[in-house]
Structures are given as C-alpha cells and as structure tokens.
Amino acid sequence: MTTLRSVSLIGAPTDIGAGARGASMGPEALRVADLAAALQSHGVDVLDRGNLSGPSNPWLPPVDGYRHLNEVTAWNQTVHDAVYAELKTGRMPILLGGDHCLGLGSISAVARHCRDVGKKLRVLWLDAHADFNTSALTPSGNIHGMPVACLCGFGPQQLIEIGGKVPAISPKWVRQIGIRSVDAGEKRFVNEQELEVFDMRYIDEMGMRHTMELALATLDANTHLHVSFDVDFLDPDIAPGVGTTVPGGPTYREAQLCMEMIADTGFLASLDVMELNPALDLQNKTAKVAVDLIESLFGKSTLMRK
Template identity: 55%
Template sequence: MSNQIGLIGVPTDVGAGVRGACLGPEALRIAGLAKALTGLGHKVSDLGDLDGPPNPDEQPGNGCRNLREVSTWCRLLRDRVTDVAGQGMTPVVLGGDHCIAMGSIAGIAKHCSASGQPLYVLWFDAHTDFNTPLSSPSGNVHGMPIAALCGRIKDSEFDLGVPTPVVDPSRINLFGIRSVDHIEKATLVDSGLKVFDMRAIDERSTFTIMREILDEVTAAKGHLHVSLDVDFLDPSIAPGVGTTVPGGVTYREAHLCMEMIAESGLMGSLDLVELNPLLDEKNKSAELLVDLTGSLFGKATLHR
C-alpha cells in the first residue's frame, strides 16, 4: 500500500433504484475523510469528481436500467483508476452506487496485468450482486457487478474495455452476505466465488475468516482491492443506504476487518460506495465510513 492516496469522486446513482448515492462523495469530504487520512501520515490528493452523464431514471430495458450511463461512468472510472495507480498512488473511489466497482476493478485489473500481480477482491456487502439482466428482479445494475466481473454478462452489455473475466472468480471473497435473490442462490453454487454469509461469520468468527482470506492473498503476493458497500454494516449503526438489511456486521466486527487488512499491508485500492446522505442521520453513516477508512489506513488503539 502506498502512503500516497488519490481520492476519486464518482457522484452517480445510475445503477441504483433509490436516488441519492450521487451525493456520497461530498458527504465523505464533509465528514473529514482527507483530514483523517492526512492525520495518519498519508499524503492525500483529492482529484475531484468525474464528470459523467446524469441519471435519466429510465425504466428497465432488456433487463437493465440506465445501461448507457452505467457504461459511460464505468469507463471513465476505469481510466482514472489505471492512471492513478500508475502514478504510484492508492486509488480511493468515493461513490456513488456499487455499479461503479465494475469501472474501478477494471481499471485496477489493467494496472495489475501490466505489473504482473494477481488481483484479489474483498467485497463487503449485504448482497452478492450476482444478478444478470436475465435474472434481476429490478433491472438495477448495482445488483450485477460481480456477475459482470466474473464474465457472466456479455461484454457488449457493459463494455468495460478489458478481457473477461476481469477477476478470476476464485479470487473474489464476498463478506457479510445476508440477502440473495432466488436465481442468484442457484448460480452461486458453481460460480467459484467464496461467499461468507452472516451465518458463516457467526459460526467461524470474523477473525478466522479474515485471516484465511488475507493469508491466501499474501501467499500469492497479490494486489487486494477492497470494495466496501455501506449496507454490509448493520443499519442500526449505518442507516444512510438505500438497501438496508437487518442483521449486519457490528461496529467492532467492521473495525476488526479493517484493522486486519491494514496490518497485512495488502490493500492497493478501495471503493467506498452506496452512501446515501438523503437517508442518513446527521451524516452518521458518512462519519462511520471515514472512521473505518482510517482503520484501513493504519489507525489503531495499540501498535501490534
């Protein structure tokens, strides 16, 4: 992980069914993200917001809503992330809904391909996001990025501009899962993805599962991309999201995850997504997300 951080704002909610995630980047800035990271000794460059198309709020067509706009935002982000990583900075993407992870991960995949480093993804989410245009009950693309990254959706659908699968499914770990659509559940069986739902976390513990994930990346000398959806947290501590699901990860479990990642030194890129200030309580969720990001970048009670 570089101590030089590049913040990339992606103010869009084109992939979501509830408007408001487009305001997430500014909420994170107001909550003091850059100041928190600078206080930990990092050099932070706020690279501003990408300028993409507005949300037309279309009805689903061929199983997807706002497909053209989703593709445009993802290509813009793909190129920015590749450029920022190529400059030796750690790209930190401020979303925006989770569809944008197709762009950030496509961009970091290009960077990893050039550097010869295997790419691993740690996806913190209440949902598996493994729908396709044929299976999605809503047509909202923020429920499809894992399927797209695994090559389950035709290149022509999203036009990410990189070979698919963008990431080997066996190198994707989903953590915090507790809401899976019926067809998703069936297709996950032979997907190759590692899915850690809340029952697995309850039975095996956060520490054990995180240690297993991080040990695998360490052994492969891999680049770890962390994609953090606010809804992986329990809504009692993070209400500012359009897709809340009860029974999520607690405050202390979440910090343990972030602290372990920081101690591993493996994280090379990060998404912070699905923060919806319109649904938040006095910026409570944004402030928690800033706090967790601090833990990801080295904030800890004691040196270990």
C-alpha cells in the same frame, strides 16, 4: 504495518445503477466527514482529484433487462480510466461512490493494472449483497446488483469488456464478506461459479477473526489487494444512510476488526467506498462511521499491546 502511502480521492457522484436516488451525494458526504484530514493524520499523502462527470440519471424503467445501460457504461468507462491512471502513477485510488455498479469500472481497471505489472489480484467485496445478478435473474434491472457478475464475464457486452479483457477477473479471486441478502436464482449462480462467500451465518458461527484469516489467506507481496466497501455491509443500526438496508450486518466492533486485519497485511492497494446515501442518513452519521473505518484500513488501531 503501516507504510507512507500516496492516495488519490476520486468522486463518482452518480446513482445511475441504483434503485433509490441519493448515492450521487455520497462523495460530498465523505468529504464533509473529513475523509482527507482523517487519512492525513496517519501520514498519508492525500490528493483529492475532485469529481468525475458523466450522464445524469434519467430515472427510466429497464430496457431488455437493464436500467440505464448506456449511462452505466459511460460512468464505468470514466471510472475505469481514472482509477487506471492513478495506479499507473503509483498512487492508491480511493473511489468515492456513487452506487456499487461502479465497482465494475474500478475493479476492471485494477485487474488491467495487475496484468500490466504481473501481480495477482485479491478482491474483498464487503457487502450485504452478492451483486452477482444478471438480467435473467433480477426483475428490477438495477445494475448495482450485477457488477461482480459482469466482472466475471456475465453481462451485456458493452459492460463486460470495459477493462479490455473478458472476463476481467476470475471468481476465484473474490472473497465476499457480510452477505445476507441474495435472490434464489442468484444464490444458485454464485454456487455454480464457486464464489467464496463468508455470509453473516458464517461470521456468526466462526467469528470475524476466523473469517478474515481465511479471506486474507495466501496473500503475499506480489498480491494487489482491492477492497470494495459497500456501506450497506454494516448493520443499519450504525449505518442507516444506504438505499438497501438489510438488518443483521456486522457490528461496529466486527467491522473495525475486519478493517484492522486488512491493514495488518500491508497489501491494501485500492479501495471503493460505495452506496453511501446521505438523503437517507441521520446527520451524516453513516459517512462518519465510514470515514472511521477507512482510517482503520490505514493504520488506526484499537490495539494497546506492543
């Protein structure tokens, strides 16, 4: 099911929450890989809003358990405002990251929009990591490992209140897919909060089709479906250009099926594409794969049957 959609590309060129530099170049790499033209080929109206601006990365050690907290807050507030503005005009925001700490600004804006219009929210978090850390659980202090926890109300005050309501979302609205790297304390916390996680073992045992059927279950026309796609979700063999590679991710075919099944619902309403790091990539290979998979979210299909 494909509908003519109006999409706005929003670049967020920062690696402020990450442990490696380079994700700040992600938005440009996606543009170089012809994301806009790929979407236009599927009848999508594309407006590139250019890049947001925010504080530069001071590359400092953590303070009180958080690295770059004020800069992360500033970037997320800017992302929140930009995403929220697009949703208000009826356009679909595609946030081009940047590191995954920005999922906080993006999803808090989506949640706020859903409150405004009375819609339910479902978040698909496609990632190798649960990103459900707190300063008490992670020694690094890198906030790109914390956005889901912050969205669920666990984190520093200035971050958790960005969307105007604490918590911004309920863990029950989230489905995490492809997870395969979780710290021990984080694992306990995820289980306590009853986050629904389809890890790689689950995908290996049950297959991507069954996984996605469950992750997409009970969606209806009153559901806003948000996909937060961390490129490290993919196996590093096909997507080497990320700062935190974890072997054993979904193959190209599994990822295609995942995206095609999301597209089939017709409910995709906002998207993040995060953690693409061209500095670690091979000839923009990862950006090209990402664009290919985003095309599948917009109706490119391998199906031959009618």
